[in-house]
Amino acid sequence: MLAIYVNIPTDEALLYRQVCYKLYNISLCNSINEIKTNKTYIYENMEDIIQKYASIYVMYFNFIYSIPSIFIAIICGIWSDKYSHKIPMIFASIGCILSTIVNLFVSIIKYNLSLEILFLSNLFLSLFGSTSTMFSIIYNYISHITTIENRTQRIAIIESCLMFGSTIGLILSGILIDLTNFQYCFLFIIFIHFINIIYIIFYVKEVIHPNENIKLYKNFYEILFFCNDIKDSCRVLFKQREVNQRRYLLLALFGLLCSITPYGYSNNDPPNYQQHVSAAQAGANAIKGVNSKRTYEIGGIADVLYIATGSTVDWAYDDLKIPYSYTIELPPSRTESSVGFVLPPDQAPGVCHETYVGMKAFLVEVKKGVTGASTG
Structure with a gap:
């Protein structure tokens, strides 16, 4: 949650900057952030126009991010029950890293870049399941490794960590942007996701026995494209009673x-x-x-x-x-x-x-x- 909530405000700030570069002179855009007080009417009007223009892109970004990730989360949920909980967790973190790399590239190049390249960032998040997959797998995993006696306590710990991470992430994003720049923010986010992957690989214990995994992985094509399982998961939503x-x-x-x-x-x-x-x-x-x-x-x-x-x-x-x-x-x-x-x-x-x-x-x-x- 820390990396995700550092990423959200940073992404928005990057979008506002790129929108400004597209609509106005570069030096004029850079001067907006330098003027903290006594902003003239022209700067206030610029900010309103930038926000309106950016909100349109945010709407499209949310659509690209949300719709595919719903189905990816369902598929990964079924997959994790049969084969592995760790792989979908890593899968989602890799998507976050790829998305952040795109944003890092945009923040470095800055000028003469189409805004549409930011769609690629959200597409990586969506296709790899993002937070939807991560949360569903985490709660799925908790239900497997806990008992009735300690499950509520473990879920409460997860919820507390989520709230703590999101709060610290939102605060930290503003501090990092003010004290450094976009590049350092995105590198920090990538670093946190790498730490997350390392933790999953070495510290998260697999629920399914390794011997079962080895046996199941022999038929990898059948595992990867389990059409019947996907149909069953979708059929639940539309099942005729x-x-x-x-x-x-x-x-x-x-x-x-x-x-x-x-x-x-x-x-x-x-x-x-x-x-x-x-x-x-x-x-x-x-x-x-x-x-x-x-x-x-x-x-x-x-x-x-x-x-x-x-x-x-x-x-x-x-x-x-x-x-x-x-x-x-x-x-x-x-x-x-x-x-x-x-x-x-x-x-x-x-x-x-x-x-x-x-x-x-x-x-x-x-x-x-x-x-x-x-x-x-």
Whole structure:
């Protein structure tokens, strides 16, 4: 994150300079930064024009950077699960280095360069996956090497490092530009990425056993062009659901209420209210089978609680046309005023288990209703 966030403001400053060189006299552009106070109208007007012109390029840069990297991140994510986590991490860092080298070249040449050459910088970032790939692989890797007990702690450490690195990077970029020049900034960024690659190679342990890697790498062509895996990853986004049905389920604290069904804004029941109640009752019975002390209330929002507008359950049911829309409010119950929204930690495992059992029974009943409606 340090290198990335040093790079972002530096790239923008380089773009503004190159735009100015394209629109105005070089000496006039250099004098803008020298005049810190009492800027005349002409300089202020120049800066406005430069920013407007640069914003157009930023829009195109973001498009080139974002769209391909989405698909690259998906592909690398699948690849890392089967073959290696380290290689995609290195792959993304190499893309950052190549992108920075292009910017370094532009900063050295300065004049008589087309602005479009900066598209190449963003293209390198995008084709190598950039931060999208790096983040997805990091969290994927963490999920493999941690246990349920320490996973949250490790993710919190990563998030803290990301925030710390981004903050220091943004501060450091301004200091480096003021005290040195673009070349030193970009060389510093390249250096940090090289350190990152060295760390990945020598200190990051591969999850997949080396013997498995050696065996899999024999068929390199099949590994590199795993079309079926790519199709599967894209198919998830557009998969046709069974009988074209969707379910909307909101788990909330607190209340001990099972199946708060549409509608919340009136006492009228939805057309398929009985199906809602039937599925909810199946879930409530399954929970009670696990914990005899747990009794859930069932009914519409307005009946069980009060008339309430703006419910996401109503929105999912009416606007999204999702026929099975529910809210399940988990323990503690509304009568446990001393506990409130905070479930005691020692009760959490039991609530998770019983909720899981209840949701399985609930979904089985919903599936029966969907299947029956399609065949009826």
